[in-house]
Amino acid sequence: MQEKDDLIFALDIGTRTVVGVLLEPTADDRLIVKASEVIEHKNRSMIDGQIHNVEEVATQVEKIKTSLERKCDTTLNKVGIAAAGRALKTVTGHCQLEFDNKREVTTSDVQTLEFSAVQNAQEKLVSKGDQAEGYHFVGYTLLQNMLDGMKLGNLVGQSGKKIEVDLIATFLPRIVIDSLLTVIRQADLEVDHLTLEPIAASNLIVPRRMYNFNLALVDIGAGTSDIAITKEGSIIGYAMVPVAGDEITEAICQSYMLDYHKAEEIKRKLLVEDKVEIKDILDQVTTVATSSVIKMIEDEVESLAQQIADEILSLNQQQPQAVICIGGGSLTPLLKEKLAKKLELPVNRVGVKDCQEVNEIEGTIDGVTETQSITPFGIGITCYKNNKQVNFIDIEVNGDLIHLFTLRKPKVSDALLAAEIDITALKPNPGLAISVEVNGDLKVIRGSLGTAGRLLVNGTEAELEDEISHGDQLTVELGEQGENAYGVIADVVPELPSRKIYINETEVVLEPIYYMNEKPVSADTELKDRANITYTLPQTVKEVVEQILEFPVEQIKKRKISYTFNGAEREYQYQNYRILLNGKEVSLDQEVDSGDHLSFEEVNKSDLKIKDLLDEVKVNSTINVTFNNQPVEVPLVDFQLLKNGKTAQLEDQIFTGDEIVYQPGTVQLNQLLSHINYELPTNINGRLIIEKNGQAAQLIEPLEDGDQVKIYVEDKRSDIKVEDSMKKKKKEGNSLERLQQRLQIKLLD
Template sequence: MNQKNDNIFALDIGTRTIVGAILERDEDQQLNLKASQVIEHQNRSMLDGQIHNVMEVAEQVKKIKKNLEEECATTLNKVGIAAAGRALKTVKSSHQIDFKSKKEIKQEDIRMLEFGAVQNAQQELASHENQNTANGYHFVGYTVLESNLDGIKVESLLGQSGKGIEVEVIATFLPRIVVDSLLTVIREAELEVEHLTLEPIAASQLVVPKQMYNFNLALIDIGAGTSDIAITEDGSIIGYAMVPVAGDEITEAICENYMVDYHHAEKIKRQLQTEDAVTMTNILDQEEEIPSSNVIDKIEATVDELARLIGEEIINLNGSQPQAVMCIGGGSLTPLLEEKLAENLDLPQARIGVKDIENIDRVTGEIEELAGSQAVTPFGIAVSCYENMNRANFLDVEVNGDRVHLFTLTEPRVADALLAAEIDLKALKAEPGMALSVEVNGELKMIRGTMGEKGRILLNGEEVDIETTITQGDQLVVELGEQGKAATGEIRDVVPELPTREVTINGTAVEIEPIYYMNGKKVGAETELEDRAEVTYDILQTVGEIIEEILELPTSKIRTKTITYTLNGEEKQYQRQNYQIVLNGEDVDLRAEVDEGDELVIEENEAELLTIADVIEQQDIDNDLEIIFNGRKIEVPNLNQKLLKNGQTATKDDLVGSGDEIEYKAGGIRLNQLLNHINYDISNISAGKLKVKKNGEEINFTEQLIDGDEVELYIENSAQDQREEVKKEINKTDSLVQLKRKLNQKINN
């Protein structure tokens, strides 16, 4: 006879005992216990919830199966089981997606975000386990802890609008060795796994109803070898943990204190809560009756240590004390445990409770060999199996030609297969090529890469998304998205449009263009950009900039020389530039601005020296004298001037330096020098006495004349024609003087 469809076979394989139960569904979808069997391990074939002797455990499972089949007159083919929570690994991880611009958040965006966080958790788990991949673990589920939109926490991202989304999840993983050993035991017992869940999940489905998940609760399943912890908050189970101490530590404390064997100590432990005294026989076959209170005193330190370790793990997992603690499992009946947990968690003892199966309305019946709290896990396995009966959680699929073995706690989907095959879900997105960023005159500029192509997932030849359900033997082909091309660009792409001007430089038309530099090196507008380069540009505006860039003449070489001296006691300055700069006909300096159409002339000055002659000429000192000779104005040289430099006689060719003191005074001309200068030959006058007057007064031929003097030369007592003769001679000599002066000027020029 085959197993009836309305019967559920649940198997709880624990450290000390194996519990088998058959439950039957009624019309109200209630599960009623039909039969049960409890067998203790003969040897310690399981330690801390881990199967160490597969064949011994399988033999025990066969006995339970055979006994239940006989009791219920049925054949058991399928079974629901649970993996120990102590084997679970939980990893907190986050993932962030930034969009190019503000957009509405779709379900697809959220799925990619959450699975990206799960894959980050896989990588973190692999690194912590010192292995290259997470192949040693099954991913069994995740819970979203927090969602953020543009840095702000939100309850749900769906339908929101923003530029960036982030999620934090707690992902749960189960070692494959745990699953594999369980499957081997079931296979050896000639059974097929109908459903596999986790012990904390199975227990929480019974003792923590969904409507209580909003409370911050700690559920502790205290077994023989371990104490498994599950934390609920904000509507979900947020974490699992395990403490490798439990009821066995109490049993061993009794063994040590009273020298009894393990099985006898177990019996004594279970009697402490119900009997005033216990009878024990030690290894010397000595029997004595001991008050239960005495035994409790002996184990108090061990109970306190167990409570301390459980309390510390709860605080570590939850981040703070929970609102309440629920205890299940045989170890939860340990004397003093509730009080010690309350002390270690700083909670009122009323917030610590032991959940009994009697208080649960989804399952009816009692397993006679177990206390009510011990039946929570096997009954929870049955409920989980019932609720997930049509959801296969073991299946083999093919991903890109490779076989992948999946274990899921929910309906298997494409995403589960991709996670198991370690395919990066983010690689399905159309990733843009690398952007190129540069800094232009201090401002950040960016050129985006091209957009890639989105990847595809084919399920048995048809395109699907990651949420599509999969079944045994499905074939998946994953075509990853194509990366876009990296951005490229030229200088002209990141600088503004700048004007050019045409000017004339030393008679040649020159086009003045903007200048560009990249990382300090001069480049052209067509130069290809380098990522993260510093780009600067400038417009040549002044004469100095044009000289530097166009003529390639450093402006530092254009020097202005300044000489400070005194002339006749008055301080003077002389400035001369080694280059003469003329803009549109006017002398300018390097700061002058140049506009379109301007004419610029730049010439090198041959000399930069200053002579006394330059000083005199610069100060407009007149070197000639004007003398009125016999009624006619004539110009004659100033022959007797005084010229000193720093108190010493000097010539006009002497150089002048800073600090020199120049003294110049006109000395005039003597009468005989004047006559000699105008070539007046007094020997031609034959008769009479020659007379000379200066400004109406008679003088001799060596008299000094100065500018403006009137000189009259005549023969005393001569006839009028003699005076006329003198005038003719003067006119004649005057003409020669003027001719001589003109010739000298031409020669000098």
């Protein structure tokens, strides 16, 4: 036998059967079936699309290989296969990049953005308890691009400051691929091309032009139901439901006590026969109407339809426009109708597709239905179209061996994702900036830019989109982190002038005062990120006292005493320090200037006394007058000086709440005469004259301090002497001395 290079060997390893087909390309890019072989697993060596017994599956594959080689007289070394997608996981990823300034977005920016979003999806995979190295990255589909918060179709060439992307990344467990590769190696074959079953099927029955429709492609096999969603020109995601035709078969087994293979035979007859003959494990034979069997499996079909519908809605976020079903399980009775109901679609929007209308393939596969042929034919088509794209290769990344699986020609970016290297670290990373608020204005000190990383493939500079091959050696040099910003207070405040003044004759230079987070600092204090910086240059006496002398300004303040004086409320204020600016007393709000002399004097006076209150009032209880040229001290009538209703002295202290009463008192001329015991003469020759300060006066005339009073007879032109009155009093037995003591008066010399 000779190897024929143009033959394509496609192998579909399913849960129930292994299907192999040899296809030969034609000049018009069609494929002709040269031979096919179908073998059922003897035991349950495949469960839900996963290989559980590698040796048994490898034996079946080897049988198919040998049979096809014999039929076509050729030697087969390479094979195209597909992974069923068991535990296939789709995870959303998000990334945003923010530039220092608004600029044009480059292709490199978008590549970094998208691959970083895939790594974000990988991180989510790990956060759910899975290990990223346990999965192959299959591919991703963009959901949306955003530039400065606005959705755009393409970011390249746009100008902005922040770009964002959301995407769906798909991952496949390595164990699925590893077990497949082991089976292929044990069958003495090597993988020509590896794809996913949903991709293989869609390549055959969903033309690229139909990707603009929102379609759900469901491949219902024996163990799994694989799902792919198309929208807006591409497949946006994949999913898998771990239930399929086997659940229906198991229901028939349990209901009629049949082994698995007998139940499979009955299931295939449900749509083509009215009655089926059943022989149970006790060798009892009965005939049952297929309608009864269909009614019995209805609950299982309902459950299968519900799970498929739920997964479609979860992946698509809405009902699709239509559903295309393929695979042997899609022929299950009632499934199409129930799936349409679950998705709230018309029944004619859920269809079962077969190969009858596929123009790319000529021929059939014996032993399987048309719809079951879709996956193996799809594998063959995919392998033919991608025969120059080796998608499973071994490479080295910084000396570590990486097994890389891709669905397209592998690129440098695929290698970095598989090696879990942070793609953003290739960009120059600036150091952290410091932002502070200075007197209400935002100030930013930026860190240094850093250096960009390098990508080398076999020692040559490379880009993320460069293709790589088996055995390539990649060297990744990550970018260096820029230094974090550093700054001091002086870096963010304006230069302020200093002034020289004199405080108590000592020279003092007024410098700016700085605060960081309300604490005093110096100009060379290191800045803290997000700090609140304030500064001031002392302008007033108060600021000089507080900031330069560090003297509590509250100790230099006015005090007050509230009291009443003669019924009126009053306040007395005084300051305990006397502030002099250039020799003049000033307040704390007075501004200072260069060259000023400032001094502080402590004022001990802190008590308010009654005499302080009456400073401007002449407080006397007596007045001094002159009577007939003789000085006389006369007590005032009705004089009062009271504190809280009691007699007070001028030295008494006043406190808040005290009531002070002051009544100066008066004295009349007749009271003066009474005070000195002077009696007006009654037997006189002439007219009696009474004068005050040279003017005629009445006896009730009020007197004031310093007044001059005279009484005389006009005809005699002689003064009536006080001594005459005193002599008269002596005759009455009263001496002048005793009279003075009794009246408490003193004649002034």
